[in-house]
Amino acid sequence: MHMSFTVAVAGASGYAGGEALRLLLGHPDARIGALTAHGSAGSLLGEHHPHLPALADRVLQPTTAEVLAGHDVVILGLPHGASAAIAAELGDDCLVLDLGADHRLSDSGAWTAFYGGEHAGTWPYGLPELLHAGEASASAQRAALAGARRVAVPGCNVTAVTLGLQPGVAAGVIEPTDLVAVLANGYSGAGKALKPHLLAAKGLGSAQAYGVGGTHRHIPEIEQNLTVAGAASVSISFTPTLVPMSRGILATATARLAPGVDVGSVREAWETAYADEPFVHLLPAGAGGALRWPTTAATSGANTALVQVAVDERAGRVVTVTALDNLVKGTAGGALQCLNLALGLPETAGLTTTGVAP
Ligand SMILES: NC(=O)C1=CN([C@@H]2O[C@H](COP(=O)(O)OP(=O)(O)OC[C@H]3O[C@@H](n4cnc5c(N)ncnc54)[C@H](OP(=O)(O)O)[C@@H]3O)[C@@H](O)[C@H]2O)C=CC1
């Protein structure tokens, strides 16, 4: 039996809020209520998201607890640091999904080191596919999300790197203290207001690394996830690269093969982890055993994460490549999955693995 729910979206003028609305318009049970913004309050949603004509005439309201209250679900697509105060004013009768970082980390020292200021607290973490130590496939995280009233939705880079590496960590076939991840990132990941590090690439004829040298805010979140997956200690060198595409993340993450591991057993860990996942797909080997590799284009607009794994025997490293759409599986689609789990709806409601191509 399906129940309908009312949902308010804060930060509706932004990329993440807009993507949440695009997906909610296709959710069979969602009734879209208040839409809010900050400086753009008073303007029409159609000015910000002309691809959502069904909501074009909606007026954006200011982002206050009064406006957001009274809905079954509130989605917060706000800059980090802005969610905590609003969420604290919303009652427990309402499901709140925070697309930002405020409630993701359990270590307040890591929060202060990477974000600065007071840590707001920790909410159930919104990656249903997160493996817990000893699990061959994910169920504990789904159990943590079932019936939750607060969900901290992961960062998009974190989702890609975690999905790529966690099967090897959980199965003990890779060394979690020797991880390297280099990502190609579409520019929508930075939000609609271009950040200074993007300005040089604005012409889109260029690619450039950012957040280099252990400074990116997603590092402690990746460490946290891989610890949940069973690593006693995690060390990862993480470098994102802005590339000329509007959406998508291609994360190449490599790890030293654990001592004594039979190369033939590596693929099995990834196959087992994702065999029953509706949205995370390990690409099969093609004819003659040649592997097919993920592309961001194949995930565009879909809630899909595509994963592939290989062993580089010369280097003694396992190489994983994960592709996803930063705005869908990396944000709003992942949030809808959690919303479904929290409300007891089918996990896949309103979500698709069907992408847009070319
Ligand atoms: N873009 C992505 O791929 C991903 C984004 N996220 C997270 O989602 C959140 C939103 O990101 P994104 O949509 O990209 O950002 P955008 O810059 O595109 O949108 C930000 C939204 O927040 C509003 N806003 C800005 N400042 C404030 C404030 N002080 N108080 C309340 N509202 C404010 C803006 O309103 P106005 O238009 O009026 O200024 C706008 O609606 C962030 O926390 C981000 O880290 C997470 C994963 C991936």
Ligand SMILES: CC(=O)N[C@@H](CCC(=O)OP(=O)(O)O)C(=O)O
């Ligand atoms: C291209 C680009 O800049 N992408 C962003 C990803 C945004 C994201 O996931 O942000 P939160 O963790 O704040 O939610 C980045 O790498 O910082």
